Amino acid sequence: MSTSPGTASRSTRVLGLLALVSLGTTVVAGLSLPQTREQHAYSRLIAIHPPIAWAAYLALGVTGIASALYLWPRTRSRSWDLISGSSAEIGTVFLALTLVTGSIWGRPTWGVWWVWDARLTLTALLLALSLGYLALRRVPAAAGIRAQRSAIAALLMLAVVPIDHFAVDWWRTLHQDSSFERAKSNLDGTFIAAMLLGFAAMTLVYAWLLVHRYRLEQLEERLETEGLELALAERRAEANMTNAGGAT
């Protein structure tokens, strides 16, 4: 049994090490990719941009599933709400990174930082929705009510994910088709390998962050409950003193 402080445990250390090694390998593999005729050196961003977007989808997917499990009376548990909140926060970080790395890739290849095409606009909408979801979780209310309204908001947010993903197929967009499909037909094995490594790395980073963030959420909730219990005890003591004073 470990006595180390914080949210770490033996399993998170192993997971963290795997995440760090795979992320480091992805960076090395990505930066060593050969230049392409179409995109020159900028195609090296393929090792991180699609995997970051995947991690964002994964995080929002977990948020949605955990929310559905919270709303379902048979599986309702505080843990699902805490997992949902934790995953949404990590998803927000990955969504912001998706937009930033995409914009960085778009500037030299498209000539603009931003364009209001379906994929980019829907990803920006998802970021706005996830920020709104996080804000909703902070609105003061009873824990059950807060969890329930957050879960409904998460399911609405999840509905946008497939629309965002298939936007490149459903509408004419400046954004390229699915990176993996394109890579299979146009790019050689080194690009596919670097991208797959990136997918594994971002999944591991997400998993490591989720465990730590979930445990942090548990600590925050426990402290909030203790604070409330302390405040109630103080109120009762005050009321008893007042009653005792009135009786004498």
Place this chain on the structure above:
Amino acid sequence: MGYVYAGYGITLVTLGLYSVRVVRRGRLLSRSLPPKEKTWQ
């Protein structure tokens, strides 16, 4: 190559800072609670 380095750099710095924030806050809060509350240890 500036754009490529910027993409990788921003990603690593953002994920690094967020990870440090989560871990540090966990350490800070866990000091206020007895070990039995930390079921993972």
